[in-house]
Amino acid sequence: MTEYLLNIATKGNKDYGDEEVRGRVGYISGIVGLVINLILSISKLIIGLAISSIAVMADAFNNLSDAASSIMTIVGFKLSNSPPDEKHPYGHGRVEYITAFIISFMVIMVGFQFIKSSLDRIINPKAVIFQWIPFTFLILSMISKVWLSIFNRKLSEKIDSSALKAVSIDSLWDVVTTFIVASSLLSSFVTDYPIDGYIGIFVSALILYSGFSLIKENISQLIGEAPEEDLVNCITEGVLSYDYVLGVHDLIVHNYGPKKIIATIDVEVPYDIDIVTIHNIVDKAEDEIGEKYNLYLVIHIDPIKKISKDMAKNINSIKDELRKDNVIKCIKDFKFMVEDSEKYINCDLILDYEKLDKDFSKSKFKEELIARIKSIDSSIGYNITIDI
Template sequence: MTHQNTRTREIVRVGRTAILVSVVLALLEALEGVFSGSVSMILDGLSHITEASNAVITVLGARLAGKPADRKHPFGYGRVEYLSGLLIAGLTAYAGITGILGGIQSVLHPSRPRFTVYSFSIIIISMIARIVVGRHDIHTGKHTDSRALTQTGKSELKHSLLSLVTVAGMLVYTVFHISIESWLAIVISADILFGGLIMVRDMLSSMLGERMEEELAQDVERTILEEEQVFGAYDMSLNNYGPGRHTGSVHIAIPDTLSVVELDKITRRITQRVYQKHGVFLTGIGIYTQNTTDPEVIRIREDITAHAMSHPYVEQVHGFYLDPDEKKIRFDTVVSFDAPDRMQVRDQIRSETAERYPEYSVQVSLDTDFGMLPAKK
């Protein structure tokens, strides 16, 4: 909770700075645009309002996400930040649409702008401020794992291009008396719109549920394997309830000679160690027992594993169990999403295993890799 509070304070501090800068520049630039008759300058000033709105959403989202869990939301409010990011992406796209429409209106009804040294100064200050604030927001967003703040920074950098276009248009008009600012504003606004739509796509993808971070999953796996009696960690599934808030489950392979008391101690140690090192709370640890005493069972397991792994789309075999009394063999396979038909691969492995060991009934389960395994080469 101390880490989360520190993180929230940092996001709020950076967001407040962005709000203040955006509001001041919006007032200065929009008013000067009205006095000078520059449409691109007015649009540039109004785009600061979008940035201020983005920063407000980021601050409010961070505060709401920092609320403690309650009965209705036992996993907390961390996912509010994803909604914040989606709103910011939508506002960025809307800013692009507004800029395009304003530019078209200016092309259809042109006016003669009147630029001054003050106008140039305001635009240049606006551009520099956007670059500085945007880069700082992106840096802090990545440091705090805040997608909303990162999106705000990207929006500010995009809008700095609009300031650059405004300066270019003013210079061209001053030197050649040719007004190109409206056309340039349309082009840059189209780029802002495209960037906003990309942001919307990325945020929707996050909200739908993406593959978990491979680095985090593999770090958790290494921590689990620090236990001497654990042979492997499989079927890990981590659910993200906001930045730095993960819950999940995993299966571990252990010797079939362990007592229930020993197993209880191992799972408790794993749960505590994983949470302390990675901030991941394992809500469940399943068990795969592995035979370590019968040489024939070990030979069959190694043979079946090697044969199954020879298939191009099989990424892992685990959970092997042979019941000599009931003559049953069962194991799990992880089949790549690249396979044209994952179920067909599973069925092929099952039929081939049954042919190799006809005296046993064979059961093969199809597992999904949510992010633990690198792609098989």
């Protein structure tokens, strides 16, 4: 069903990095959620009034807030896909985070409202009337919410959306709350004591927990989180793979919303290389790495005066030798240094644990590796750290 709805929404386009496709995925999530939650809300409200259950009515208004959240999802994706303008040159992608933030507040408001209603029911207790038809409907409601949670989780993973992740988590909590409400109806078989208000308090507490958890996550994104380590390593290693790049530093990654990342990095190059040559290399790196990781990359060139073009060729050969070893998973912080006429290379090597032999020796591996790269240029010292 998920793939069927996705195909309808995206018209078969699977490029989830494309802004228009992301928007369509957000719209289908909002529309499906709106329809399901309106049906559940109206039905539960009627049932709650019919059997005098404050817990069922609390669940009904919880679903009504979910319907409002679905509307916010649609509006949020519409605004976040608005093109850049004079005041917002990097687009409106962070609107999606704000949407998730508003959804979280709406969830919290519902939680507080029904703590109040549940306390009132505890003070003024009223017997709950058990009926099989309302109980069966609550079971069907849980099944629909499980599906809705899985549906939105899959969509959030496809387009990397915090808003849809919030909707998915909220739907999962709805399953828990409805289960507790259904249990309160069953309790009428066991005891005549009206526990409905206490169940309502518990349901409200779960709703509040969900809302505050979502707010915490989205505040972090709005303030600005550190980039993922994998992305940092991929950008760094990618830039280092180009000819005449001796080292990199000062990588800064800016997030302007899902799939809207701008990165800047300084690269060290030989002082005597032709400016046109290095300019073409940098342009190629910006385009290829940007396209590969779906970001906009800006590279600043730092000429290193004590490094000649010939030395740069040797350094490139050393990098190539390191990449040839299939045990080496990642090269980090590769840097060529010259101090007091002494030349040396610093770098961290991350090894692939699954490719190591049982009798693997880190010291022996390091010794053999340095011997291999010293055969390229023995005038360079090597400060290599091995991590697994």
